[in-house]
Amino acid sequence: MSGLVPHLSQSPAKAPARGALDGADKQSPSWARRLGDCFRPRAELTTASRWTLSLLGVGLFFGAWLIATEGGLIQPFFLPSPIAVLSRLVAMITQEGFLIDIWASTFRVMSGFFLAAALAIPVGVLVGNFAAFRALIEPLLSTARYLPASAFVPLMIIWLGINEEQKISVIFIGTFFPLALLIADISASVSKDMLNSAYTLGANSRQLFFRVLIPACIPAIVDALRVTIGIAWTYVIVAELVGADRGMGIAILQAQRFLLTDQVIAGIVCVGILGVLTDFAFRFAHRKLFPYMY
Amino acid sequence: MSQVVAENISVKFTRHKGEPRTALAETDLAIEEGDFVCLLGPSGCGKSTLLNVIGGLTVASTGTVTVGGQVIANPGPDRGMVFQNYSLYPWLTVRGNVEFGLRLNNWPAQRVRTVAGELIDLVGLTDYADQYPKVLSGGMRQRVAIARALALEPKVLLMDEPFGALDAQTRSRMQELLLDIWARKRTTVLFVTHDIEEAIYLADRVLVMSTGPGRIVEDFRIELPRPRVADVVASREFTEYRRQMLSLLRH
Ligand SMILES: Nc1ncnc2c1ncn2[C@@H]1O[C@H](COP(=O)(O)OP(=O)(O)OP(=O)(O)O)[C@@H](O)[C@H]1O
Ligand SMILES: [Mg+2]
Numbered sequence: 001m002s003g004l005v006p007h008l009s010q011s012p013a014k015a016p017a018r019g020a021l022d023g024a025d026k027q028s029p030s031w032a033r034r035l036g037d038c039f040r041p042r043a044e045l046t047t048a049s050r051w052t053l054s055l056l057g058v059g060l061f062f063g064a065w066l067i068a069t070e071g072g073l074i075q076p077f078f079l080p081s082p083i084a085v086l087s088r089l090v091a092m093i094t095q096e097g098f099l100i101d102i103w104a105s106t107f108r109v110m111s112g113f114f115l116a117a118a119l120a121i122p123v124g125v126l127v128g129n130f131a132a133f134r135a136l137i138e139p140l141l142s143t144a145r146y147l148p149a150s151a152f153v154p155l156m157i158i159w160l161g162i163n164e165e166q167k168i169s170v171i172f173i174g175t176f177f178p179l180a181l182l183i184a185d186i187s188a189s190v191s192k193d194m195l196n197s198a199y200t201l202g203a204n205s206r207q208l209f210f211r212v213l214i215p216a217c218i219p220a221i222v223d224a225l226r227v228t229i230g231i232a233w234t235y236v237i238v239a240e241l242v243g244a245d246r247g248m249g250i251a252i253l254q255a256q257r258f259l260l261t262d263q264v265i266a267g268i269v270c271v272g273i274l275g276v277l278t279d280f281a282f283r284f285a286h287r288k289l290f291p292y293m294y
Numbered sequence: 295m296s297q298v299v300a301e302n303i304s305v306k307f308t309r310h311k312g313e314p315r316t317a318l319a320e321t322d323l324a325i326e327e328g329d330f331v332c333l334l335g336p337s338g339c340g341k342s343t344l345l346n347v348i349g350g351l352t353v354a355s356t357g358t359v360t361v362g363g364q365v366i367a368n369p370g371p372d373r374g375m376v377f378q379n380y381s382l383y384p385w386l387t388v389r390g391n392v393e394f395g396l397r398l399n400n401w402p403a404q405r406v407r408t409v410a411g412e413l414i415d416l417v418g419l420t421d422y423a424d425q426y427p428k429v430l431s432g433g434m435r436q437r438v439a440i441a442r443a444l445a446l447e448p449k450v451l452l453m454d455e456p457f458g459a460l461d462a463q464t465r466s467r468m469q470e471l472l473l474d475i476w477a478r479k480r481t482t483v484l485f486v487t488h489d490i491e492e493a494i495y496l497a498d499r500v501l502v503m504s505t506g507p508g509r510i511v512e513d514f515r516i517e518l519p520r521p522r523v524a525d526v527v528a529s530r531e532f533t534e535y536r537r538q539m540l541s542l543l544r545h
Pocket of ligand 1: 308335339340508
């Protein structure tokens with residue numbers, strides 16, 4: 001810990017300027033004001049306006065879809081109406097055991113993702129905090145990031161055979177590299193002042209690592225997990241490309257083979273819903289785990 | 295022997311383009327135990343650099359620093375530091391922040407608790423002991439930082455523009471609080487500021503620094519009586535000190 005780099009204290013973290021941008025008057029702003037807020041960068045919206053806008057966005061999307069399909073502008077073969085997709089989804093779940101497919105995919109995504117996280121967290125933290133470790137493996141890591149996970153499918157079939165491990169490995173490869181690099185960046189960005197103040201309180205390297213660096217970056221790491229589990233879901237089709245008998249991915253692929261457009265879309269919607277649910281779960285956990293941030 | 299002695303300290307920083315820059319040139323400094331010393335100077339004159347060298351955060355190109363008779367090389371608990379941007383640990387409560395240094399040094403739990411409790415009381419935050427920094431105002435955060443730095447009973451408290459980010463009223467209340475704490479603890483304090491009034495109001499000695507290259511150009515002994523009250527700023531002596539420092543800083 002000797003020979004610390006000169007520390008930069010010239011740019012104190014000034015509190016952001018308060019004012020109009022902060023939405024100082026929260027109680028019922030005028031309509032002109034609300035409209036203005038929509039176009040002012042970083043302006044805060046009221047909860048009501050936020051929900052209204054979100055519902056508007058979703059409503060517009062489904063409205064356009066509904067009009068285009070029910071109005072006969074698009075052949076159902078190309079794009080079935082949302083109502084048809086919904087009833088197809090209900091039928092798949094109640095009559096065709098789609099829940100088993102959902103479970104099979106969820107299991108794969110979660111296994112691959114949590115294995116990746118279990119390895120990426122230590123690797124990322126080491127790369128972000130120890131220059132020697134960074135020099136050692138960062139070149140490999142950042143190169144590997146550009147390799148498409150799908151390119152590993154044949155290799156994994158040769159190595160592992162066509163089985164569950166091979167499918168999980170696709171998710172693993174797809175999420176490990178971005179996650180490790182993300183965590184490395186997070187670890188490296190813990191503020192220098194925080195480290196310096198720990199040193200002046202007598203921390204040694206080990207204490208600095210476990211009592212300052214780790215707690216300082218864990219919230220951002222959990223957030224990185226949330227982002228990458230989204231990536232994990234996007235690999236579900238690639239993972240089930242070969243030799244899967246159950247799974248949302250294979251359900252979509254089979255539907256395509258038989259030109260069941262409504263089933264393809266129902267499958268896609270289902271992956272989307274599960275993605276959103278995991279996202280919510282992570283956001284919820286973040287609030288519970290790190291109450292000091294909210 | 296003086297509590298803090300810096301001899302022949304120079305600091306050169308390499309720069310992106312051009313020659314390395316001398317931030318601090320052959321500076322000597324001696325601070326007696328229990329003294330309140332202010333470093334005053336324009337922006338960029340090397341105040342923070344000098345403070346960080348004494349704190350052990352910046353490595354000097356030449357010279358040595360001794361604190362309490364010991365040559366220092368690294369940051370350590372004998373020199374408490376308070377930074378302008380507080381740098382509290384957001385995941386710890388006020389109490390957790392104040393106890394942090396004590397726990398690092400493996401103090402017995404009972405003592406940690408009492409010492410931290412006393413310090414939190416001293417800075418007037420007993421009501422907030424179990425709150426996270428997020429809910430504190432700037433002034434409150436800085437009080438936590440001061441309590442945290444004092445917990446290990448440092449030989450010297452190094453403060454780098456600690457009240458620089460506060461509004462005028464909070465700042466003057468914090469100055470009074472600091473003098474009050476100092477009167478009780480008699481800790482040696484080295485306090486960086488670019489505010490002339492602040493320096494005169496607080497200090498036993500004001501060291502005025504100048505740029506190009508950074509160095510100490512004058513050493514004022516402030517003979518104003520203590521305890522100082524806010525209206526000391528209106529006194530004739532105060533005005534005279536200010537006039538002299540102002541003309542020095544204008545050069
Ligand atoms: N890490 C660094 N690398 C390069 N140059 C630096 C570094 N830190 C400080 N300097 C230079 O050293 C000089 C003194 O900086 P220093 O931060 O000590 O000034 P200061 O008196 O504290 O100013 P301020 O009142 O603005 O905080 C400046 O010219 C600055 O550009
Ligand atoms: Mg400074």
